[in-house]
Amino acid sequence: MIVFDLKCSRHGHPFEAWFGSSADYEDQRTRGLLTCPVCGDPDIDKALMAPAIPAKANRRSDTPAPSSVAMAQGPQAVEAAKARAVIEQLAKAQSEALKDSQWVGRQFADVARAMHYGEQDHASVHGEVAPEEAKALMEEGVPVAPLPFPVIPPKAQN
The missing domain is CATH 1.20.5 (Single alpha-helices involved in coiled-coils or other helix-helix interfaces)
Structure with a gap:
């Protein structure tokens, strides 16, 4: 058995189909037995396929x-x-990165400043601040950075 990625010529709808061999695919295509499952177009062609060649074990990417x-x-x-x-x-x-970090919620600015000025032991924390407050922290030299994605507070999680 062989699988081909196919597409219709009218709209380019992609789909895949299994055949006994390449010759079976050609036979069915020339006899008009293949149609697009989305729009019914009988003009079907093979779509560009990426070969499934596994990488060497020492070259794999996540x-x-x-x-x-x-x-x-x-x-x-x-x-x-x-x-x-x-x-x-x-x-x-x-x-x-947040696995070992403590959620401090809206107290983030106060906790970050306390750590920066030596009033509290340094620890990995994350929380919420308004954009203006974050800017003020950075202007004071408090080392903070925004997270790329929003964090759901622990008490709000299901």
């Missing part, structure tokens, strides 16, 4: 490759798949 369906849909779909992968990696990194 970032998933764009799917062959995304490749078949065009450059925008490939870029969207890459963007999703980057966002997932950022979310994973933020989650890892």
